[in-house]
Amino acid sequence: MGGVRAWNDFRRDPATGVVTYSTHYEISESGRVLSAESKIAFPAKESLAQMLGQTGLAVEEWLGNWRGEPYAPTSPEIIPIGRLR
Template identity: 85%
Template sequence: MLSAESKIAVPTKESLAPMLDQTGLVVEEWLGNWRGEPYAPTSPKIIPIGRLRQPGRCFALSVFPFLDVTD
């Protein structure tokens, strides 16, 4: 049987915020799960809700631990 081991780096909210800003995304709210609860450092997910600096467009991006199946 073959096996492999890998590590997945999960960014923090503090490291994501400037990256999103640099790409032209304006975060209006940070959620901690898909039920819409506010983000906290212990949240299973990091979901920034916001918009592009261009009017009329929006985005949602989920960053979460790979094996998280809580939602």
């Protein structure tokens, strides 16, 4: 049984802000490469709030990281906590 080489690459569309990233695995024994691609959007908090409101969700708290600290414009994350209206 041979090894597997893995790597990632990404690109960002400046017009939309959408990041497309790919994960690749090369099986050494056969040279076969398996890949998967995903897209992630990073909207501003205001845009996210508007989209959530349109879906019938009410945000009660905005967190800025996974430690539960409040959101600030310099936060690394935007985590809405809420409920259905």
